[in-house]
Structures are given as structure tokens and as C-alpha cells.
Ligand SMILES: CSC[C@H]1O[C@@H](n2cnc3c(O)ncnc32)[C@H](O)[C@@H]1O
């Protein structure tokens with residue numbers, strides 16, 4: 001291809017050693033090129049043929065040691081919590097939440113805390129190849145601003161919770177703030193909205209019915225922690241006589257608009273209900289391991305035909321937002337849980353971290369695979385680092401031996417957010433300074449013996 005004096009045909013052409021589209025045919029394309037125009041993928045061709053399709057490109061990039069994959073999709077997290085990374089480790093969920101995280105959130109969270117915590121999270125996610133994430137946290141208006149400024153795709157599940165928080169007095173206020181958020185961002189290219197009822201044990205039947213009514217009217221996803229621990233299920237049985245998934249079913253919430261996060265405790269009835277209703281599951285293996293919450297039966301879910309997406313959960317329970325390590329943990333754990341080394345093979349793990357997340361969030365028309373017509377959300381990964389060589393199978397490398405530091409480029413809507421390892425839309429030093437400042441403030445309060 002040659003640079004043209006006239007209007008270029010396309011904005012960007014990338015020549016890659018490997019392109020892994022993450023499509024159901026499990027393709028691995030060697031020496032292929034991808035063309036991008038107006039933020040969308042317009043062609044995918046063998047490199048020797050590309051000049052026959054386009055005569056000129058505004059930018060042409062050769063990535064001859066790299067795999068180009070769809071941008072990773074982190075289907076569950078709490079970006080604002082990144083400022084609490086490492087503040088309360090080695091505890092089970094209930095103690096962690098009730099005795100540490102909720103008191104800290106009650107004292108510290110604000111618009112500013114969430115905006116700056118989200119900036120830190122976004123910087124880490126872009127650096128690690130993530131182009132899209134689903135988030136559930138207070139002050140989602142601040143998160144929307146941070147994501148939009150950074151140029152990353154986000155689905156904000158605005159929290160719904162019955163008790164008062166620094167963001168809202170009750171569930172009704174949460175719901176009205178969610179509809180306002182949806183209104184404010186409805187025309188955004190990058191920011192979409194969902195309802196985020198926190199968990200079955202913090203949201204009443206009455207509030208869940210209201211969430212469902214509004215979600216159906218606005219056609220929005222519902223994103224919820226469900227069956228995270230055995231305690232949650234036992235306690236629900238004691239208090240309501242029902243397992244939470246059965247209760248959600250009876251309330252009408254199960255269905256393709258619901259993302260059930262965690263799902264570590266599933267009996268045959270739960271599995272049948274999820275399958276019959278095409279409900280999505282979001283698997284967060286590292287958070288489940290760290291909080292000793294339990295094991296999501298990924299292989300069983302997948303063989304039943306249930307869509308399983310992948311998420312890190314928040315940095316206060318993971319403790320990072322690295323989707324490469326999450327893929328690896330998911331693949332290893334699925335094999336151990338199923339007692340079957342063929343459970344969740346490498347290509348399936350990559351799909352779990354890309355297209356399955358897009359499907360769960362209702363964004364599969366935009367992102368999740370590298371195909372013509374989709375937005376150009378792409379991640380390039382160097383495969384010539386010592387830990388990744390030799391390369392018999394690039395997908396094996398991506399899942400079983402890649403480190404996030406191998407990510408060289410990240411594009412969202414065709415715009416480079418990471419260019420040769422450098423963040424282009426976020427000031428790294430400024431974020432590091434803010435993280436230090438928040439650490440001093442929070443450390444002071446935990447040193448007072450209040451929450452640690
Ligand atoms: C309503 S905003 C989100 C709310 O959820 C809390 N949280 C973070 N991680 C988990 C988890 O694994 N299970 C349940 N709740 C979690 C977070 O601290 C916020 O309060």
C-alpha cells in the first residue's frame with residue numbers, strides 16, 4: 001500500500017503475524033491484515049492481498065511479532081473500589097463486606113473518590129488489553145465521565161440497594177438516579193447503562209419488581225451478584241424458604257437481560273432455571289478464590305448451553321484487573337472443578353473474555369470479535385517475550401503464558417488508547433499521585449482502628 005495524496009481509503013491498516021477473531025469457527029489467521037474506517041472494521045484479508053482492497057491508509061502498522069485479538073471485556077467489576085486495593089485481605093465475603101468495606105465506603109466514597117478510583121482502574125485495564133467493562137458502583141455519573149474521557153467502552157450498572165448509602169437514600173432514589181443516568185448518556189458511543197441490584201440479600205422483592213419494570217421499559221440489562229457463597233443460599237432458605245435463583249425466577253427476573261455474577265452454588269434446579277431462561281452467568285474466579293466463596297461450575301454451565309462471561313470483580317477482592325491472569329485462572333480452575341483437562345480449552349477461555357462478555361451485556365453487535373461491521377475494539381499482544389516463546393499455538397500462549405505487560409496497543413472505536421505501551425488518554429503520573437493521596441487518607445482512618 002502507498003500513502004495517497006488524495007483522501008485515504010481507510011484510517012488504519014494493521015498487518016499482524018496472527019489475528020485471532022474469537023469467532024465460533026475458532027479461526028487463527030496467520031499473516032493477515034485488518035482495515036479500519038470511521039472506527040469500524042471494514043476488512044480482514046491475507047496480508048499479500050490487502051493492497052488489492054485498499055490503495056492507501058492514514059496509518060499503517062506492522063505488528064510482526066504480535067497477536068491481534070478483540071479487546072478484552074471485563075464483565076464484572078467495581079472500578080471505584082480500586083482505591084481500596086489491598087486494604088482488607090484474607091477474609092471471607094461477609095466479614096470483608098460488613099466489617100471493612102461497607103464502613104470504609106460509608107465514610108469515604110464521593111463523586112471525587114469514584115471518579116479518581118475509576119481513572120486508576122481504567123488506566124490498569126487499558127494497560128492490560130481491556131477495551132470494555134461492566135461496572136457496578138456508587139456515583140456512576142462520575143464513572144461515566146471518567147470512561148468517556150479515557151475513551152473506553154463501559155456498561156454502568158447503577159446500584160440498587162435498599163439501605164442508605166452516600167449515593168442514595170433508598171432503592172427508589174437509586175432507580176430514579178439510574179433512569180437519569182440513562183437519559184444523560186443515551187446517545188453515547190461508549191457509555192451504556194444497566195440496573196445493578198446489588199444482591200438478593202440487600203434488595204427486597206418490591207424493589208426488584210420495580211427494577212424489572214424499568215429495565216423492561218428502557219430495554220436495559222440487569223446486573224446482580226447471585227449465589228456468591230453457600231452462606232447466601234442457606235441464609236435465604238432460612239429467611240424466605242427459597243433459594244435466591246428460584247426467588248428471582250418467581251419475580252420474573254431470570255432471562256437474557258440478567259447477568260448473574262458469581263453463581264458458585266448451583267443445584268440442578270438452579271441450573272435448569274438458568275438454562276431455560278437464557279440467563280447469563282459472569283464468572284469471577286480470582287475473587288471467588290480469594291474470598292473462598294466457592295467454585296462456579298463453568299464446564300457444566302457451558303455444556304448446558306449457558307453463556308458464561310468473565311470478570312475480575314473489584315480490585316479490593318481480586319486484587320488486580322488483569323484479564324489475562326483471569327483467563328488463565330478460569331481455564332485452570334474449570335479443569336480442576338470438572339476433573340477434566342479438556343474443560344474450558346484456550347480458545348473457549350479467550351471467547352469467555354471477549355464475545356461471551358459482549359453477549360451478556362447485549363453489545364455483541366458492536367464488539368467482542370474481530371469481524372467486518374463491528375467497532376474496532378482491538379488489543380495487540382507481543383508474543384516474542386521470553387515467557388511466551390516458542391509459539392506453536394498463539395491462543396495457547398495468550399491464555400496460558402501471557403502477562404498483561406506484553407500488551408502493546410489497544411484501540412477502542414479505532415482510536416489508540418495504548419500506543420506502543422504508552423497510555424494516550426490518561427496521565428499516568430497524575431493518577432499515581434492521586435492513588436498515593438487516597439492511600440494516606442484511608443490508611444489514616446484504618447490506623448485509627450476503625451475498619452482494619
Ligand atoms: C452497590 S455498589 C457495589 C457494592 O458491592 C460491593 N461488593 C464488591 N464486591 C462484592 C462482592 O464480591 N460481593 C458482594 N458485594 C460486593 C461493593 O463494596 C459495593 O458496596
Ligand SMILES: [Zn+2]
Nearest residue numbers: 077225313314
Ligand atoms: Zn462484585
